[in-house]
Amino acid sequence: MAKKITGPQMIVANLLLDGRVVFMRADGSWSPVAGDAAMAEEDADVEALSALAQKSAAANEVLSVEVIEATTRDGKPFPAHMKFAMQAKGPSVRTDLGYQVSPTWEQ
Amino acid sequence: MYAYDKYDHAITNARVAEFRDQVERRVKGELTEEEFRPLRLMNGLYLQLHAYMLRVAIPYGTLSADQMRRLAHIARKYDKGYGHFTTRQNIQFNWPKLSETPDILQELADVEMHAIQTSGNCIRNVTTDQFAGATADEVADPRAYAELIRQWSTFHPEFSFLPRKFKIAITGAATDRAAVKWHDIGLIIKKNDAGEIGFEVLVGGGMGRTPVIGKTINEFVHERDLLSYLEAILRVYNEQGRRDNKYKARIKILAEDLGAEEYARQTNEEWARIKDHPLDVPEEEAARIKSFFRAPPLPVLSDDVPAVAELAKKNFLFGAWVKNNTNQHKVPGYVNLTISLKPHGGIPGDATADQMDLVASLADAYSQSEIRVSHEQNLILPHVAKKDLPAIWADLDEAGLGSANVGLLTDIIACPGLDYCALANARSIPLAQEISKRFDDIKRLQDIGPLKIKISGCINSCGHHHAGHIGILGVDRKGEENYQILLGGSGAEDASKAAILGPGFDEHGIVDAVEKVVAVYLGEREESEEFLATYRRLGPAVFKEAVYGAR
Numbered sequence: 001m002a003k004k005i006t007g008p009q010m011i012v013a014n015l016l017l018d019g020r021v022v023f024m025r026a027d028g029s030w031s032p033v034a035g036d037a038a039m040a041e042e043d044a045d046v047e048a049l050s051a052l053a054q055k056s057a058a059a060n061e062v063l064s065v066e067v068i069e070a071t072t073r074d075g076k077p078f079p080a081h082m083k084f085a086m087q088a089k090g091p092s093v094r095t096d097l098g099y100q101v102s103p104t105w106e107q
Numbered sequence: 108m109y110a111y112d113k114y115d116h117a118i119t120n121a122r123v124a125e126f127r128d129q130v131e132r133r134v135k136g137e138l139t140e141e142e143f144r145p146l147r148l149m150n151g152l153y154l155q156l157h158a159y160m161l162r163v164a165i166p167y168g169t170l171s172a173d174q175m176r177r178l179a180h181i182a183r184k185y186d187k188g189y190g191h192f193t194t195r196q197n198i199q200f201n202w203p204k205l206s207e208t209p210d211i212l213q214e215l216a217d218v219e220m221h222a223i224q225t226s227g228n229c230i231r232n233v234t235t236d237q238f239a240g241a242t243a244d245e246v247a248d249p250r251a252y253a254e255l256i257r258q259w260s261t262f263h264p265e266f267s268f269l270p271r272k273f274k275i276a277i278t279g280a281a282t283d284r285a286a287v288k289w290h291d292i293g294l295i296i297k298k299n300d301a302g303e304i305g306f307e308v309l310v311g312g313g314m315g316r317t318p319v320i321g322k323t324i325n326e327f328v329h330e331r332d333l334l335s336y337l338e339a340i341l342r343v344y345n346e347q348g349r350r351d352n353k354y355k356a357r358i359k360i361l362a363e364d365l366g367a368e369e370y371a372r373q374t375n376e377e378w379a380r381i382k383d384h385p386l387d388v389p390e391e392e393a394a395r396i397k398s399f400f401r402a403p404p405l406p407v408l409s410d411d412v413p414a415v416a417e418l419a420k421k422n423f424l425f426g427a428w429v430k431n432n433t434n435q436h437k438v439p440g441y442v443n444l445t446i447s448l449k450p451h452g453g454i455p456g457d458a459t460a461d462q463m464d465l466v467a468s469l470a471d472a473y474s475q476s477e478i479r480v481s482h483e484q485n486l487i488l489p490h491v492a493k494k495d496l497p498a499i500w501a502d503l504d505e506a507g508l509g510s511a512n513v514g515l516l517t518d519i520i521a522c523p524g525l526d527y528c529a530l531a532n533a534r535s536i537p538l539a540q541e542i543s544k545r546f547d548d549i550k551r552l553q554d555i556g557p558l559k560i561k562i563s564g565c566i567n568s569c570g571h572h573h574a575g576h577i578g579i580l581g582v583d584r585k586g587e588e589n590y591q592i593l594l595g596g597s598g599a600e601d602a603s604k605a606a607i608l609g610p611g612f613d614e615h616g617i618v619d620a621v622e623k624v625v626a627v628y629l630g631e632r633e634e635s636e637e638f639l640a641t642y643r644r645l646g647p648a649v650f651k652e653a654v655y656g657a658r
Contacts, residue, residue, distance in 0.1 A: 014154055014158075016133075016134070016140075016205065017134070017204060017205055017206055018158060018159070018204040018205065018206075019154055019155075019157070019158035019159040019204075019205065020157070020158060021156070021157055057140070059136070060133070060134070060136040060139075060140075063140045063154065064154055080586075081586060082525065082583075082586065082587070082588065083156070083525060083531075083532075086156055086525055086526065087156050087157065090157060091157065091526040091527055092526055092534060092537060093454055093526050093534075093536045093537060093540070094454075094526075097187050097202075
């Protein structure tokens with residue numbers, strides 16, 4: 001079982017149709033921009049966000065939902081761990097690629 | 108090359124139709140991800156960090172020019188204009204959309220390719236020598252046997268849910284370019300005293316977190332008995348391999364637990380029971396498959412081509428390219444030409460759609476429309492007349508494919524690492540890029556000589572770090588990328604496990620460490636002694652002192 005995360009958290013997933021990386025906003029919608037993500041720290045808040053994400057997965061909108069450690073970068077939410085930071089940024093060796101290059105997409 | 112018959116076409120087309128239906132049901136919500144995941148994996152479709160990834164088999168590393176053009180087309184139409192050739196002689200597309208994967212698979216099926224069994228706990232794409240059927244140092248062409256194994260293992264009902272994935276490699280040459288001793292089953296083609304063809308069979312090789320070099324369990328299995336003998340090995344494994352712990356589920360663990368002698372005994376016992384049943388292929392069918400792999404009709408030419416020698420004298424880079432990137436063909440006047448996918452500062456194994464198209468055109472013009480993919484992530488034109496080398500080099504160089512570094516320090520194997528892979532702990536590609544930039548001097552590289560660096564971004568070892576003369580393993584150390592250096596591995600006929608030299612480094616420190624290791628070698632080597640030989644003669648201490656200082 002994964003180690004329980006403490007401190008600020010956010011939710012990341014991949015969209016079902018194309019696998020692109022998305023972060024959960026406070027209203028339960030998804031954004032391709034990590035900075036749009038809702039951050040939660042209290043257990044009840046994290047659970048509420050997590051429940052929204054699971055509902056979205058059950059509705060076949062997303063898969064691979066993960067609650068991850070969050071930090072702030074330039075005053076906005078950002079994944080704390082390098083693996084999820086990589087998801088937020090796209091491949092470091094092809095900075096010309098990735099959905100993150102043109103983060104204008106909206107659901 | 109092998110050409111599909113009506114059965115091959117029928118099963119690949121049926122599989123595409125089946126997967127199309129499964130994708131439609133997933134998109135409609137009739138299948139949950141839990142239900143769908145094993146179905147997509149059976150068709151080579153993974154979910155990676157940024158998107159889905161489709162892994163396409165290149166059976167025993169052999170491609171026609173038309174197939175390569177189709178890969179280029181797929182890269183352009185369905186992906187982002189490039190593909191990644193892997194250490195398993197596969198190609199991976201990094202950005203396919205779920206809804207388009209059935210179309211991609213149909214495009215592949217139309218040119219006799221598929222992604223079947225490129226994932227899952229089944230027998231995977233059989234790999235072999237990239238120079239198979241075209242090299243001077245070969246007992247027999249391994250591709251016909253690899254094709255036979257492909258047909259036997261495809262949708263094999265008994266071996267579709269093995270304890271863990273299963274990889275078979277074959278070499279027909281004394282020089283092992285297929286790392287057969289590092290595979291679940293390694294096959295080395297041999298002739299017996301009567302001149303008959305058979306296989307030395309090794310079992311239980313593998314990398315991952317428990318690296319093991321395979322052990323011989325039979326010195327000579329006659330070619331007519333190949334499938335029944337493989338079936339016996341697999342049955343022992345399928346029945347006794349561990350299913351309670353995925354890290355102990357590979358055949359190497361069972362083979363180590365039983366010992367090679369006992370594994371051989373149990374295999375022979377099972378084999379005795381099944382060998383006279385009609386599993387083995389009738390001679391006429393074996394001959395039919397072999398007929399697809401007949402050597403192309405190449406007129407014998409002179410090995411002495413003055414125009415090539417003169418250009419090599421005038422143009423140092425061309426001379427280095429001919430020296431490093433060609434291997435002697437079995438027909439005089441020809442070479443196996445390796446196209447390096449390791450441009451200095453580039454991504455090992457990546458090729459753009461335009462580059463794939465160029466290689467296909469060159470194969471049509473100069474190499475009997477044949478292309479090979481090596482486990483070292485390069486492309487090969489197997490049947491090139493020496494006289495054509497200047498023209499080919501000009502075209503390749505213009506397209507950024509003229510690197511003359513094959514077999515040298517910058518011909519680095521690297522897994523996709525944390526840039527793409529959901530399992531990785533650290534990035535691999537940026538290290539390969541930094542090392543190749545640090546050593547961006549072909550004269551220096553030639554002076555250093557043959558040296559294989561292999562980089563993995565996690566313990567699963569897709570980058571073969573255990574078999575690197577210099578191996579690098581990326582780990583997650585308290586949330587930071589950290590890289591261990593290993594020395595003394597080999598994936599060749601003298602296979603050996605690399606050993607960790609000492610504590611790890613950050614991404615800059617590891618490049619310095621490689622440079623220090625190379626400096627020790629250059630200072631200590633005896634005349635014409637290659638890196639691995641020097642390391643084996645000296646042992647790790649002198650390298651350790653250079654890298655870490657006296658402690």
